[in-house]
Amino acid sequence: MFFKTLIFAVLLAGINCRYILIDEDYLPELIEHSRVRRQVQVGAGLDNKGNWDLAGKVPLAKSDTNILSATGMATMDPSNKLTSYGAGVALDNINGHGLSLSGRQIPDFGKQLTAAAKLNVLNTPNHNLDANAFVTKNMPSIPNVPNFNTYGAGADYMYKNTLGASLGAARTDFLQKTDVSAMGKLNLFKTPSSSLDFGAGATRSFSPFIPKSSWEPAFKFNFMKSF
Secondary structure: OHHHHHHHHHHOOOOOOOOOOOOOOOHHHHHOOOOOOOOOEEEEEOOOOOOEEEEEEEEEOOOOEEEEEEEEEEHHHOOOEEEEEEEEEEEEEEOOOOEEEEEEEOOEEEEEEEEOOOOOOOOEOOOOEEEEEEEEEEEEEOOOOOOOOEEEEEEEEEEOOEEEEEEEEEHHHHOOOEEEEEEEEEEEEOOEEEEEEEEEEEEEEEEOOOOOOEEEEEEEEEEEEOO
16 A cells, blocks of 8 residues: 555646646636647555555557557556556547547456446536447356456536536446445636546445445545646
8 A cells, every 4th residue: 555655645746736727628618629638647546445546548549530449458456466468440520529439458357348338418617528338248267167247327517627526336237236326526726738537436336245335435646747
């Protein structure tokens, strides 16, 4: 945990704070004819359980309205063990819509293939609302466990690009399990190339196999840098 916190602090120390606190993804009205980034992006996240997420996005091709990017991701647990890694492609539209396809390898479990979509429902100087959905094909390498799907949907809202909230739900029929989450989001600062967000809320799982489930608190720091 100390190692991860140290890395996170070093990333934050590298931010150039001379810029005005704005960010293109959150202030689309300040970008001429575009609401999607056209630079390389890297991100890092640290949650309350000590899990560490890393992600990257590299543009491959672009037009006046769309940009196609390669993506990569990895996660580590509190003991710094790699718990998953993968890659994919993402298509982003200037109006805030998006599609993505990614594959992930999970040691001691198997593979996942995920298709996701995002639809921008509302975008004004003060309000932004996105709806999203996904379906994941789980392909376990565990003997006698068949392939199964997880699917879900959610919504993300931001007020004045600073304060937001999200709701989400996911269903795994094979496990008779439904996961729900409610989170709040606060942007701590922005520069033209960097952003730090804090999210907090709760998650809960419903299943006949866990009849006494309850809401579990969760929080996470997310840092993003573009070049």
